[in-house]
Amino acid sequence: MQLERLVCNACGAPLEVPASAKFVTCGHCSGQLQIRRTESAVYTEILADLAEKTEELSERIDDLAANSELTAIDSNWQMERESLMVRDKHGNRHVPTKGSSIAAGVAATLFGCFWTVMAIRWTSTAPAVGVFSVTKIVFPAFGIIVIALGIYNSMTNITKAEKYKRAERRYRQQRSEADRS
């Protein structure tokens, strides 16, 4: 049996091991060693170190996995957020809130009421014939439409605001759960 001369990587004691051996226990310090063979050298490595390295590596992989999970949660939320945002009258996108939705609805209702009252007043003196009778209906009707659209938009945006809040809460929960694991 061919023997190899090695040195214990833990205590430095000389070791003689069979050329086929992969692991050896040092007779001097009882260190658990792995025998490493490269093309030009044979050496020993303490198994405890190896276990530590493996543990370190698996920790790093866990970190990476947790990170990519967080990234996935974040980008999902970004997409969901985009889809739940509303456009204001200037065309800017913003997060819907209950308050601004209600305020917009109230503003539209007030304007609509004002318009309707004024329109009725303006057209009240007009004769109820031909084109005048049409304006008697169309002018006040415009105000009613503004009120209806305002209330409809307001309700829609309130629903969106609630949906957004729920989605945001879900996102935060998912994120903190992923962060903990």
Ligand SMILES: [Zn+2]
């Ligand atoms: Zn040793």
